[in-house]
Amino acid sequence: MRIKRTVIYLFLSALFVLFISQEIVIQQTQNQIYSEIDSIPYREFALVLGTNKKGLNGHNPYFKYRMDATIALYNAQKVSKIIVSGDNSVTAYNETEDMTDYLVDAGVPISAIIKDYAGFRTLDSVVRAKKVFDCQYVTIVSQQFHNQRALFIANYYGLNAIAFSAVDVQSRKNYTHVREYLAKCLVIFDLYVFNRSPKFL
Numbered sequence: 258m259r260i261k262r263t264v265i266y267l268f269l270s271a272l273f274v275l276f277i278s279q280e281i282v283i284q285q286t287q288n289q290i291y292s293e294i295d296s297i298p299y300r301e302f303a304l305v306l307g308t309n310k311k312g313l314n315g316h317n318p319y320f321k322y323r324m325d326a327t328i329a330l331y332n333a334q335k336v337s338k339i340i341v342s343g344d345n346s347v348t349a350y351n352e353t354e355d356m357t358d359y360l361v362d363a364g365v366p367i368s369a370i371i372k373d374y375a376g377f378r379t380l381d382s383v384v385r386a387k388k389v390f391d392c393q394y395v396t397i398v399s400q401q402f403h404n405q406r407a408l409f410i411a412n413y414y415g416l417n418a419i420a421f422s423a424v425d426v427q428s429r430k431n432y433t434h435v436r437e438y439l440a441k442c443l444v445i446f447d448l449y450v451f452n453r454s455p456k457f458l
Contacts, residue, residue, distance in 0.1 A: 301337055398421050
């Protein structure tokens with residue numbers, strides 16, 4: 258009986274931590290997120306957070322919507338430079354080049370694109386934008402649930418950031434959203450407990 262009570266207590270405690278972490282991240286960043294082009298202020302840099310170009314059915318809508326949002330910002334002259342930050346840890350996988358190719362094919366000049374090949378995690382991408390690429394004011398581009406976590410990191414590191422939310426992907430089996438619950442909890446431990454840093458600075 259004692260073991261059962263302990264398991265129940267640990268389970269409820271874990272749920273409480275997950276819930277609180279969601280609320281902390283969301284509440285602290287809600288006023289920094291935009292979804293309308295007309296209302297978002299100009300920032301010199303856009304920081305586009307990487308994702309796999311390919312999905313379960315051959316195409317990843319998260320990637321497409323993120324790129325389309327970036328193109329819309331650039332065409333509306335809301336940003337003038339674009340940092341594409343993604344994972345390039347293995348030879349056959351290169352988020353940064355995939356993002357670059359998509360933007361160039363859409364008419365964005367290569368001279369406006371800055372490639373960050375060491376955006377292995379959201380934390381890496383955000384911190385490197387400030388410390389490697391010397392960004393002072395930046396617009397982060399991803400889906401809203403991801404922007405919340407990225408802004409939380411930016412705020413912690415003193416990067417003056419806002420975010421533009423790309424179209425989200427709605428599905429009953431959206432494991433990306435489920436995983437984000439854990440990611441929002443983990444980011445608090447990364448920053449305030451483990452003091453994690455980017456792999457490369």
